[in-house]
Amino acid sequence: MSKLFALIAASLLAWPAHAQFNLRDLNINKMLETVKSVGKATRDIDEPEEIAIGRDVAAHLLGAAPLVPDARLQRYVNHVGRWLASQSERPDLPWRFGVMAAPQVNAFAVPGGTIFITRGLLDKMTSEAELAGVLAHEIVHVVRKHHLKAIQKGALAGLSADAAGAALGNVNAEARAKLIAFGTEMYSRGLDKGDELEADRLGVVVAARGGYDAYGLPSVLQTLQAVNPSDSAVALMFKTHPAPAERLDMLASKMQPVLDAYAAQPQLRERFAMLVKTDR
Amino acid sequence: MRSLLLALLFPVLCHAEPATVIRAAELKSEPATDAATLAQLAENTKVDALERKGGWTRIKAGEAEGWVKMLVLRYGAGAKTGDSGLTQLFNVARTGSSGTQVTTGVRGLDEQQLAKAQANPAELAKLNTFAAERDAAAAFAAEGKLSASAVDYPKP
Numbered sequence: 229m230s231k232l233f234a235l236i237a238a239s240l241l242a243w244p245a246h247a248q249f250n251l252r253d254l255n256i257n258k259m260l261e262t263v264k265s266v267g268k269a270t271r272d273i274d275e276p277e278e279i280a281i282g283r284d285v286a287a288h289l290l291g292a293a294p295l296v297p298d299a300r301l302q303r304y305v306n307h308v309g310r311w312l313a314s315q316s317e318r319p320d321l322p323w324r325f326g327v328m329a330a331p332q333v334n335a336f337a338v339p340g341g342t343i344f345i346t347r348g349l350l351d352k353m354t355s356e357a358e359l360a361g362v363l364a365h366e367i368v369h370v371v372r373k374h375h376l377k378a379i380q381k382g383a384l385a386g387l388s389a390d391a392a393g394a395a396l397g398n399v400n401a402e403a404r405a406k407l408i409a410f411g412t413e414m415y416s417r418g419l420d421k422g423d424e425l426e427a428d429r430l431g432v433v434v435a436a437r438g439g440y441d442a443y444g445l446p447s448v449l450q451t452l453q454a455v456n457p458s459d460s461a462v463a464l465m466f467k468t469h470p471a472p473a474e475r476l477d478m479l480a481s482k483m484q485p486v487l488d489a490y491a492a493q494p495q496l497r498e499r500f501a502m503l504v505k506t507d508r
Numbered sequence: 509m510r511s512l513l514l515a516l517l518f519p520v521l522c523h524a525e526p527a528t529v530i531r532a533a534e535l536k537s538e539p540a541t542d543a544a545t546l547a548q549l550a551e552n553t554k555v556d557a558l559e560r561k562g563g564w565t566r567i568k569a570g571e572a573e574g575w576v577k578m579l580v581l582r583y584g585a586g587a588k589t590g591d592s593g594l595t596q597l598f599n600v601a602r603t604g605s606s607g608t609q610v611t612t613g614v615r616g617l618d619e620q621q622l623a624k625a626q627a628n629p630a631e632l633a634k635l636n637t638f639a640a641e642r643d644a645a646a647a648f649a650a651e652g653k654l655s656a657s658a659v660d661y662p663k664p
Contacts, residue, residue, distance in 0.1 A: 284627065288626070290628040291627050292616065292617055292622050292624075293617050306638050310640040310641070310642060324638075330617040331616065408627075412622060415622055433662070436657070438656060439655045450581070453583050454583030473582055483662065499652055
Protein backbone atom coordinates (compact mmCIF):
# COMPACT_ATOMS: atom_id res chain seq x y z
CA MET A 229 0.00 0.00 0.00
CA SER A 230 2.77 2.44 0.93
CA LYS A 231 4.42 1.52 -2.37
CA LEU A 232 1.30 2.58 -4.27
CA PHE A 233 1.26 5.81 -2.30
CA ALA A 234 4.90 6.41 -3.22
CA LEU A 235 4.10 5.83 -6.88
CA ILE A 236 1.23 8.28 -6.79
CA ALA A 237 3.41 10.81 -4.96
CA ALA A 238 6.14 10.35 -7.58
CA SER A 239 3.67 10.85 -10.39
CA LEU A 240 2.40 14.03 -8.78
CA LEU A 241 5.93 15.37 -8.64
CA ALA A 242 6.30 14.64 -12.33
CA TRP A 243 3.04 16.41 -13.08
CA PRO A 244 3.39 19.64 -15.10
CA ALA A 245 3.69 22.70 -12.88
CA HIS A 246 0.45 24.32 -14.02
CA ALA A 247 -1.53 21.21 -13.15
CA GLN A 248 -0.27 21.27 -9.59
CA PHE A 249 -2.04 24.58 -9.03
CA ASN A 250 -5.21 23.65 -10.78
CA LEU A 251 -6.43 20.53 -9.10
CA ARG A 252 -9.91 20.78 -10.60
CA ASP A 253 -8.39 19.96 -13.99
CA LEU A 254 -6.59 16.95 -12.64
CA ASN A 255 -7.53 14.07 -14.88
CA ILE A 256 -7.64 10.95 -12.76
CA ASN A 257 -7.33 8.63 -15.76
CA LYS A 258 -4.20 10.35 -17.00
CA MET A 259 -2.78 10.13 -13.52
CA LEU A 260 -3.38 6.40 -13.34
CA GLU A 261 -1.60 5.99 -16.67
CA THR A 262 1.39 7.81 -15.26
CA VAL A 263 1.40 5.64 -12.16
CA LYS A 264 1.39 2.58 -14.39
CA SER A 265 4.38 3.79 -16.40
CA VAL A 266 6.29 4.65 -13.23
CA GLY A 267 5.66 1.08 -12.21
CA LYS A 268 6.99 -0.03 -15.58
CA ALA A 269 10.17 2.02 -15.18
CA THR A 270 10.92 0.57 -11.78
CA ARG A 271 10.51 -3.04 -12.84
CA ASP A 272 13.60 -4.94 -13.93
CA ILE A 273 14.72 -4.39 -17.49
CA ASP A 274 14.88 -7.80 -19.15
CA GLU A 275 17.91 -9.09 -21.03
CA PRO A 276 16.78 -8.32 -24.62
CA GLU A 277 15.96 -4.75 -23.53
CA GLU A 278 19.32 -4.46 -21.80
CA ILE A 279 21.09 -5.59 -24.99
CA ALA A 280 19.06 -3.15 -27.13
CA ILE A 281 19.82 -0.20 -24.83
CA GLY A 282 23.48 -1.25 -24.79
CA ARG A 283 23.68 -1.31 -28.58
CA ASP A 284 22.43 2.26 -28.82
CA VAL A 285 24.83 3.47 -26.13
CA ALA A 286 27.75 1.61 -27.77
CA ALA A 287 26.96 3.24 -31.15
CA HIS A 288 27.09 6.65 -29.42
CA LEU A 289 30.43 5.94 -27.77
CA LEU A 290 31.79 4.84 -31.15
CA GLY A 291 30.63 8.20 -32.48
CA ALA A 292 33.06 9.84 -30.05
CA ALA A 293 35.96 7.56 -31.00
CA PRO A 294 36.03 4.89 -33.72
CA LEU A 295 37.71 1.50 -33.51
CA VAL A 296 41.44 1.16 -34.12
CA PRO A 297 41.60 -0.11 -37.73
CA ASP A 298 43.57 -3.26 -36.88
CA ALA A 299 41.54 -6.46 -37.22
CA ARG A 300 44.23 -8.63 -35.63
CA LEU A 301 44.34 -6.43 -32.53
CA GLN A 302 40.54 -6.31 -32.27
CA ARG A 303 40.27 -10.11 -32.53
CA TYR A 304 43.01 -10.57 -29.94
CA VAL A 305 41.18 -8.38 -27.40
CA ASN A 306 37.92 -10.22 -28.19
CA HIS A 307 39.57 -13.56 -27.48
CA VAL A 308 40.95 -12.42 -24.13
CA GLY A 309 37.65 -10.78 -23.20
CA ARG A 310 35.37 -13.60 -24.26
CA TRP A 311 37.51 -16.14 -22.39
CA LEU A 312 37.18 -14.06 -19.21
CA ALA A 313 33.45 -13.45 -19.73
CA SER A 314 33.06 -17.24 -20.00
CA GLN A 315 34.26 -17.42 -16.36
CA SER A 316 31.58 -14.95 -15.25
CA GLU A 317 27.95 -15.47 -14.20
CA ARG A 318 26.71 -14.23 -17.60
CA PRO A 319 28.78 -16.30 -20.03
CA ASP A 320 26.24 -16.28 -22.86
CA LEU A 321 25.65 -12.58 -23.42
CA PRO A 322 26.60 -11.35 -26.92
CA TRP A 323 29.99 -10.15 -25.61
CA ARG A 324 31.85 -7.63 -27.79
CA PHE A 325 35.20 -6.03 -27.08
CA GLY A 326 36.62 -3.05 -28.95
CA VAL A 327 39.83 -1.01 -28.90
CA MET A 328 38.96 2.64 -29.52
CA ALA A 329 41.26 5.01 -31.37
CA ALA A 330 41.65 7.61 -28.63
CA PRO A 331 44.72 8.85 -26.74
CA GLN A 332 42.74 9.15 -23.50
CA VAL A 333 43.34 6.45 -20.90
CA ASN A 334 40.01 4.76 -20.19
CA ALA A 335 37.77 1.72 -20.51
CA PHE A 336 33.98 1.47 -20.64
CA ALA A 337 31.43 -1.23 -19.90
CA VAL A 338 28.13 -0.97 -21.75
CA PRO A 339 24.99 -2.86 -20.63
CA GLY A 340 24.40 -6.10 -22.49
CA GLY A 341 28.06 -7.09 -22.81
CA THR A 342 29.96 -4.50 -24.87
CA ILE A 343 33.34 -3.42 -23.48
CA PHE A 344 35.64 -0.73 -24.84
CA ILE A 345 39.25 -0.01 -24.00
CA THR A 346 41.18 2.93 -25.44
CA ARG A 347 44.44 2.69 -27.34
CA GLY A 348 45.77 5.14 -24.74
CA LEU A 349 45.20 2.64 -21.93
CA LEU A 350 46.44 -0.34 -23.95
CA ASP A 351 49.70 1.53 -24.56
CA LYS A 352 50.32 1.74 -20.82
CA MET A 353 50.14 -2.03 -20.37
CA THR A 354 52.92 -4.58 -20.53
CA SER A 355 51.21 -7.98 -20.46
CA GLU A 356 48.06 -9.91 -21.33
CA ALA A 357 47.45 -10.38 -17.58
CA GLU A 358 47.21 -6.57 -17.25
CA LEU A 359 44.75 -6.42 -20.17
CA ALA A 360 42.80 -9.27 -18.56
CA GLY A 361 42.69 -7.38 -15.24
CA VAL A 362 41.10 -4.33 -16.87
CA LEU A 363 38.67 -6.34 -19.03
CA ALA A 364 37.64 -8.40 -15.98
CA HIS A 365 36.89 -5.17 -14.06
CA GLU A 366 34.63 -4.04 -16.94
CA ILE A 367 33.01 -7.50 -17.24
CA VAL A 368 32.01 -7.26 -13.56
CA HIS A 369 30.25 -3.94 -14.29
CA VAL A 370 28.12 -5.78 -16.88
CA VAL A 371 27.56 -8.88 -14.74
CA ARG A 372 26.43 -6.75 -11.78
CA LYS A 373 24.46 -4.40 -14.12
CA HIS A 374 26.08 -1.33 -12.56
CA HIS A 375 25.48 0.95 -15.56
CA LEU A 376 22.04 -0.44 -16.34
CA LYS A 377 20.87 0.29 -12.80
CA ALA A 378 22.39 3.79 -12.98
CA ILE A 379 20.66 4.46 -16.31
CA GLN A 380 17.36 3.31 -14.91
CA LYS A 381 17.74 5.35 -11.73
CA GLY A 382 18.85 8.42 -13.66
CA ALA A 383 16.08 8.06 -16.20
CA LEU A 384 13.52 8.13 -13.41
CA ALA A 385 15.07 11.22 -11.87
CA GLY A 386 15.85 13.05 -15.11
CA LEU A 387 12.98 12.29 -17.43
CA SER A 388 9.36 12.70 -16.49
CA ALA A 389 8.04 9.45 -15.14
CA ASP A 390 5.88 8.55 -18.12
CA ALA A 391 8.69 9.37 -20.58
CA ALA A 392 11.03 7.05 -18.68
CA GLY A 393 8.48 4.27 -18.73
CA ALA A 394 7.86 4.77 -22.44
CA ALA A 395 11.57 4.91 -23.22
CA LEU A 396 12.36 1.70 -21.36
CA GLY A 397 9.44 0.02 -23.08
CA ASN A 398 10.73 1.31 -26.42
CA VAL A 399 7.41 3.04 -27.09
CA ASN A 400 8.40 6.60 -27.71
CA ALA A 401 11.35 7.35 -30.01
CA GLU A 402 11.97 10.79 -28.56
CA ALA A 403 11.95 9.54 -24.99
CA ARG A 404 14.22 6.69 -25.99
CA ALA A 405 16.70 9.10 -27.61
CA LYS A 406 16.77 11.03 -24.34
CA LEU A 407 17.41 7.83 -22.43
CA ILE A 408 20.33 6.88 -24.70
CA ALA A 409 21.78 10.40 -24.43
CA PHE A 410 21.50 10.06 -20.68
CA GLY A 411 23.15 6.63 -20.86
CA THR A 412 26.07 8.05 -22.84
CA GLU A 413 26.43 11.06 -20.55
CA MET A 414 26.74 8.66 -17.62
CA TYR A 415 30.26 7.83 -18.83
CA SER A 416 31.19 11.47 -18.09
CA ARG A 417 29.73 11.35 -14.60
CA GLY A 418 30.83 7.92 -13.49
CA LEU A 419 29.28 5.30 -11.28
CA ASP A 420 29.07 5.21 -7.50
CA LYS A 421 32.46 4.67 -5.90
CA GLY A 422 31.19 1.45 -4.33
CA ASP A 423 30.47 -0.01 -7.78
CA GLU A 424 34.01 0.77 -8.96
CA LEU A 425 35.61 -0.80 -5.90
CA GLU A 426 33.37 -3.87 -6.28
CA ALA A 427 34.44 -4.20 -9.92
CA ASP A 428 38.09 -4.13 -8.74
CA ARG A 429 37.59 -6.85 -6.10
CA LEU A 430 35.49 -9.14 -8.26
CA GLY A 431 37.56 -8.38 -11.37
CA VAL A 432 40.65 -9.78 -9.65
CA VAL A 433 38.66 -12.99 -9.06
CA VAL A 434 37.45 -13.23 -12.68
CA ALA A 435 41.02 -12.80 -14.00
CA ALA A 436 42.25 -15.47 -11.57
CA ARG A 437 39.47 -17.82 -12.72
CA GLY A 438 40.66 -17.32 -16.28
CA GLY A 439 44.13 -18.54 -15.30
CA TYR A 440 45.90 -15.16 -15.39
CA ASP A 441 48.36 -13.72 -12.87
CA ALA A 442 45.89 -12.03 -10.51
CA TYR A 443 48.20 -9.02 -10.13
CA GLY A 444 47.31 -7.75 -13.61
CA LEU A 445 44.76 -5.17 -12.43
CA PRO A 446 46.87 -3.92 -9.48
CA SER A 447 49.81 -3.55 -11.87
CA VAL A 448 47.79 -1.32 -14.17
CA LEU A 449 46.53 0.70 -11.19
CA GLN A 450 50.10 1.18 -10.04
CA THR A 451 51.07 2.41 -13.52
CA LEU A 452 48.12 4.84 -13.49
CA GLN A 453 49.03 5.99 -10.00
CA ALA A 454 52.35 7.20 -11.41
CA VAL A 455 50.71 9.28 -14.16
CA ASN A 456 50.63 13.00 -13.54
CA PRO A 457 46.96 13.65 -12.62
CA SER A 458 47.01 16.94 -14.52
CA ASP A 459 47.69 15.09 -17.81
CA SER A 460 44.48 15.63 -19.81
CA ALA A 461 44.68 12.04 -21.09
CA VAL A 462 43.63 10.76 -17.66
CA ALA A 463 41.26 13.60 -16.71
CA LEU A 464 37.98 11.80 -17.42
CA MET A 465 39.13 8.46 -16.03
CA PHE A 466 40.36 10.09 -12.81
CA LYS A 467 37.14 12.09 -12.52
CA THR A 468 34.94 9.02 -12.84
CA HIS A 469 36.94 6.58 -10.70
CA PRO A 470 38.35 6.56 -7.17
CA ALA A 471 42.06 7.53 -7.09
CA PRO A 472 44.39 4.63 -8.07
CA ALA A 473 46.07 4.80 -4.63
CA GLU A 474 42.71 4.29 -2.91
CA ARG A 475 41.88 1.38 -5.20
CA LEU A 476 45.27 -0.20 -4.48
CA ASP A 477 44.78 0.24 -0.71
CA MET A 478 41.39 -1.49 -0.96
CA LEU A 479 42.85 -4.41 -2.95
CA ALA A 480 45.72 -4.74 -0.48
CA SER A 481 43.34 -4.87 2.48
CA LYS A 482 40.65 -7.10 0.96
CA MET A 483 42.23 -9.19 -1.78
CA GLN A 484 45.78 -10.05 -0.72
CA PRO A 485 45.05 -13.79 -0.17
CA VAL A 486 43.46 -14.21 -3.64
CA LEU A 487 46.17 -12.11 -5.28
CA ASP A 488 48.94 -14.19 -3.75
CA ALA A 489 47.25 -17.55 -4.38
CA TYR A 490 47.10 -16.79 -8.13
CA ALA A 491 50.22 -14.65 -8.59
CA ALA A 492 52.20 -17.41 -10.28
CA GLN A 493 49.74 -17.87 -13.17
CA PRO A 494 50.83 -16.74 -16.67
CA GLN A 495 51.25 -13.05 -17.56
CA LEU A 496 51.76 -13.70 -21.29
CA ARG A 497 54.02 -10.72 -21.89
CA GLU A 498 55.31 -12.06 -25.20
CA ARG A 499 51.93 -12.74 -26.78
CA PHE A 500 50.76 -9.29 -25.67
CA ALA A 501 53.86 -7.58 -27.06
CA MET A 502 53.55 -9.41 -30.37
CA LEU A 503 49.94 -8.37 -30.95
CA VAL A 504 49.72 -5.01 -29.23
CA LYS A 505 53.11 -3.41 -29.47
CA THR A 506 53.59 -3.84 -33.23
CA ASP A 507 53.49 -1.11 -35.91
CA ARG A 508 53.20 1.73 -33.47
CA MET B 509 69.36 12.63 -35.29
CA ARG B 510 65.93 11.57 -34.12
CA SER B 511 67.06 8.01 -33.49
CA LEU B 512 70.03 9.32 -31.56
CA LEU B 513 67.67 11.33 -29.38
CA LEU B 514 65.49 8.28 -28.84
CA ALA B 515 68.51 6.20 -27.96
CA LEU B 516 69.49 8.76 -25.37
CA LEU B 517 65.99 9.01 -23.91
CA PHE B 518 65.09 5.34 -23.88
CA PRO B 519 67.15 4.19 -20.89
CA VAL B 520 65.68 7.00 -18.82
CA LEU B 521 62.13 6.02 -19.71
CA CYS B 522 62.40 2.29 -19.11
CA HIS B 523 64.55 2.26 -16.00
CA ALA B 524 64.11 2.99 -12.33
CA GLU B 525 60.89 4.64 -11.28
CA PRO B 526 60.99 6.63 -8.00
CA ALA B 527 58.62 5.16 -5.44
CA THR B 528 57.80 5.30 -1.74
CA VAL B 529 57.29 2.40 0.67
CA ILE B 530 53.92 3.21 2.27
CA ARG B 531 54.30 0.88 5.26
CA ALA B 532 57.22 -0.94 6.91
CA ALA B 533 58.29 -3.85 4.69
CA GLU B 534 60.92 -6.56 4.40
CA LEU B 535 63.40 -6.38 1.55
CA LYS B 536 63.72 -9.97 0.26
CA SER B 537 66.51 -11.60 -1.73
CA GLU B 538 63.97 -13.31 -4.02
CA PRO B 539 60.33 -12.56 -4.95
CA ALA B 540 58.98 -14.96 -2.32
CA THR B 541 57.76 -14.69 1.28
CA ASP B 542 60.13 -17.42 2.47
CA ALA B 543 63.22 -15.85 0.85
CA ALA B 544 65.98 -14.37 3.01
CA THR B 545 65.28 -10.92 4.43
CA LEU B 546 68.02 -8.48 3.40
CA ALA B 547 66.79 -5.43 5.27
CA GLN B 548 63.84 -3.87 7.04
CA LEU B 549 62.48 -0.87 5.16
CA ALA B 550 60.80 1.79 7.27
CA GLU B 551 57.56 3.50 6.26
CA ASN B 552 58.15 6.34 3.77
CA THR B 553 61.52 4.99 2.56
CA LYS B 554 62.27 6.38 -0.91
CA VAL B 555 63.33 3.70 -3.36
CA ASP B 556 63.77 3.08 -7.08
CA ALA B 557 61.45 0.46 -8.58
CA LEU B 558 63.09 -1.66 -11.30
CA GLU B 559 60.76 -4.48 -12.38
CA ARG B 560 57.65 -6.39 -11.35
CA LYS B 561 57.20 -10.12 -11.02
CA GLY B 562 53.85 -11.44 -9.85
CA GLY B 563 53.10 -9.66 -6.60
CA TRP B 564 56.68 -8.49 -6.13
CA THR B 565 58.71 -5.52 -7.33
CA ARG B 566 62.51 -5.42 -7.49
CA ILE B 567 63.77 -2.22 -5.95
CA LYS B 568 66.94 -0.38 -5.08
CA ALA B 569 67.03 1.27 -1.67
CA GLY B 570 70.35 3.07 -1.27
CA GLU B 571 72.99 0.38 -1.68
CA ALA B 572 70.57 -2.48 -1.10
CA GLU B 573 68.71 -4.22 -3.90
CA GLY B 574 65.98 -6.82 -3.52
CA TRP B 575 62.25 -7.50 -3.70
CA VAL B 576 59.27 -6.04 -1.82
CA LYS B 577 55.53 -6.78 -2.08
CA MET B 578 54.35 -4.60 -4.95
CA LEU B 579 51.34 -3.25 -3.06
CA VAL B 580 53.56 -1.51 -0.47
CA LEU B 581 54.86 0.81 -3.20
CA ARG B 582 53.32 4.06 -4.39
CA TYR B 583 54.85 5.95 -7.27
CA GLY B 584 55.54 9.64 -7.14
CA ALA B 585 52.73 11.52 -8.84
CA GLY B 586 54.05 14.30 -11.00
CA ALA B 587 57.20 12.38 -11.82
CA LYS B 588 56.16 12.29 -15.45
CA THR B 589 55.64 15.41 -17.50
CA GLY B 590 54.06 16.09 -20.86
CA ASP B 591 50.46 15.85 -21.96
CA SER B 592 49.56 12.85 -24.06
CA GLY B 593 45.97 14.00 -24.64
CA LEU B 594 46.94 17.41 -25.98
CA THR B 595 47.24 16.36 -29.62
CA GLN B 596 43.43 16.23 -29.59
CA LEU B 597 43.26 19.99 -29.50
CA PHE B 598 44.87 20.28 -32.90
CA ASN B 599 42.55 17.81 -34.51
CA VAL B 600 40.04 20.40 -35.68
CA ALA B 601 38.42 20.20 -39.09
CA ARG B 602 37.70 23.32 -41.15
CA THR B 603 34.53 22.98 -43.18
CA GLY B 604 32.04 25.17 -45.02
CA SER B 605 32.56 28.02 -47.48
CA SER B 606 32.29 30.68 -44.80
CA GLY B 607 35.60 29.48 -43.42
CA THR B 608 34.27 29.31 -39.88
CA GLN B 609 35.83 26.74 -37.64
CA VAL B 610 33.59 23.92 -36.63
CA THR B 611 34.60 21.06 -34.43
CA THR B 612 32.81 18.18 -36.10
CA GLY B 613 36.18 16.61 -36.87
CA VAL B 614 37.19 16.39 -33.23
CA ARG B 615 37.03 12.89 -31.94
CA GLY B 616 38.13 11.37 -28.74
CA LEU B 617 36.92 10.53 -25.32
CA ASP B 618 37.08 13.60 -23.17
CA GLU B 619 33.95 14.95 -21.53
CA GLN B 620 33.01 17.42 -24.29
CA GLN B 621 33.62 14.94 -27.06
CA LEU B 622 31.38 12.41 -25.31
CA ALA B 623 28.65 15.00 -24.92
CA LYS B 624 28.73 15.84 -28.64
CA ALA B 625 28.91 12.25 -29.89
CA GLN B 626 26.42 11.12 -32.51
CA ALA B 627 25.62 7.44 -33.06
CA ASN B 628 27.95 5.66 -35.47
CA PRO B 629 26.10 2.52 -36.61
CA ALA B 630 28.79 1.65 -39.18
CA GLU B 631 31.43 1.32 -36.46
CA LEU B 632 29.01 -0.74 -34.36
CA ALA B 633 28.54 -3.14 -37.29
CA LYS B 634 32.32 -3.42 -37.58
CA LEU B 635 32.59 -4.19 -33.85
CA ASN B 636 30.24 -7.15 -34.35
CA THR B 637 32.53 -8.69 -36.99
CA PHE B 638 35.39 -9.04 -34.46
CA ALA B 639 33.34 -10.95 -31.86
CA ALA B 640 34.79 -14.26 -30.66
CA GLU B 641 32.74 -17.38 -29.97
CA ARG B 642 33.16 -19.11 -26.62
CA ASP B 643 34.87 -22.15 -28.18
CA ALA B 644 37.35 -20.02 -30.11
CA ALA B 645 38.16 -18.08 -26.95
CA ALA B 646 38.73 -21.33 -25.05
CA ALA B 647 41.11 -22.57 -27.76
CA PHE B 648 42.96 -19.25 -27.63
CA ALA B 649 43.29 -19.58 -23.83
CA ALA B 650 44.66 -23.12 -24.18
CA GLU B 651 47.31 -21.85 -26.63
CA GLY B 652 48.47 -19.47 -23.91
CA LYS B 653 48.47 -22.30 -21.34
CA LEU B 654 45.73 -20.60 -19.37
CA SER B 655 43.56 -22.96 -17.41
CA ALA B 656 40.32 -22.02 -15.73
CA SER B 657 39.80 -22.66 -12.04
CA ALA B 658 36.98 -22.09 -9.58
CA VAL B 659 37.66 -19.02 -7.45
CA ASP B 660 35.00 -17.61 -5.12
CA TYR B 661 34.15 -13.95 -4.86
CA PRO B 662 35.18 -12.41 -1.54
CA LYS B 663 32.44 -11.98 1.04
CA PRO B 664 31.04 -8.44 0.86
